[in-house]
């Protein structure tokens with residue numbers, strides 16, 4: 086049985102488990118995953134007046150997975166043009182977030198400072214810098230003395246140069262998700278939380294998703310099903326015969342107690358030699374570092390031994406942090422593709438399937454642009470705002486088509 090999208094869940098039989106008694110619900114677009122991507126895609130579809138939109142999230146609240154565990158960094162200082170362009174469009178949307186969505190966003194445009202500690206980095210960033218200038222960014226190239234003058238908390242040992250871009254910064258992930266979710270709801274997006282997608286049922290042709298099977302019953306797509314399921318995308322796609330190479334990698338963060346010894350404002354500071362990054366957070370300092378040796382897994386426990394490494398690395402570059410005390414820490418998952426670029430594309434041979442995932446640790450900052458181009462693709466048949474022609478799924482079958490993002494932290 087199929088009922089229309091505006092019939093509510095209260096229409097269900099209260100006597101049987103929902104999965105057995107719910108009538109299937111029909112929507113034009115079914116977006117799976119209520120992180121920053123899913124919330125942005127659902128909003129942008131609704132904004133285009135594209136038809137009925139359902140947003141399905143297995144957790145009780147939106148934005149509790151990678152989105153809610155991220156560092157909030159927003160930057161345009163990437164090495165590939167497509168990443169720079171996704172960032173520039175997103176930054177412009179973050180700057181106008183409240184105007185567009187009626188929801189305030191804490192977006193501290195205190196810049197990103199990249200510290201370069203060897204000749205290879207200097208050479209690579211020289212090239213980046215030329216590209217940034219060509220693309221209209223007002224990034225600055227800094228010599229070590231200038232770094233010392235402007236950012237005295239940085240220990241200059243080994244620093245050969247640095248780059249700084251004032252429009253970069255960090256934003257509150259929760260504001261981003263809630264802003265898109267609330268604006269989406271106002272435009273008619275139906276949100277289903279505690280709604281785990283158990284599987285995708287194919288039509289007899291094996292080329293279309295006939296229905297989305299969930300813990301809250303069955304959803305039928307009239308147009309498209311979008312996978313915005315971050316680190317969990319591979320299995321859902323694999324089960325319907327499409328290989329989506331996204332692997333989960335544990336990444337962790339520590340936040341100090343109140344710490345005033347680095348005067349505000351100071352930028353997101355990245356030591357490219359080690360991958361260490363830190364920025365102001367709730368009166369303290371947020372510290373992040375990737376354990377590059379760790380294999381992929383869904384492990385999200387804090388690794389205490391690695392926390393020690395993080396603190397030691399942080400104190401090396403910023404000695405005053407010796408006086409800081411850790412308040413809390415957590416781990417979350419990066420959703421990593423082999424070339425550290427997202428997949429924004431049709432879902433292989435599945436005619437009504439689409440995937441927008443695999444942002445490889447940069448998804449929060451790209452959520453506005455990704456939502457815009459996904460909606461353009463689904464509604465108009467082609468993305469327009471950013472040329473994402475290289476972010477295909479098929480590129481992983483052709484080593485020459487792979488991209489290479491050098492500024493991954």
Ligand SMILES: Cc1cc2nc3c(=O)[nH]c(=O)nc-3n(C[C@H](O)[C@H](O)[C@H](O)COP(=O)(O)OP(=O)(O)OC[C@H]3O[C@@H](n4cnc5c(N)ncnc54)[C@H](O)[C@@H]3O)c2cc1C
Pocket residue numbers: 117118119120121122123141142143144147148149150151152153154155156157158159280281282283313314315316317321336337338373416417418419420441442443444445446447448449450451
């Ligand atoms: C420690 C850390 C630091 C980071 N720092 C930054 C940063 O500074 N800047 C930045 O831009 N990015 C950062 N990232 C990366 C960023 O968090 C992600 O790229 C981004 O959140 C991806 O968004 P998403 O919506 O695709 O995934 P998610 O936020 O993981 O959302 C996917 C959603 O899908 C849901 N889902 C999955 N499977 C199912 C299913 N079967 N049924 C229903 N729902 C399902 C999940 O519950 C989840 O809510 C960081 C990540 C981590 C872990």
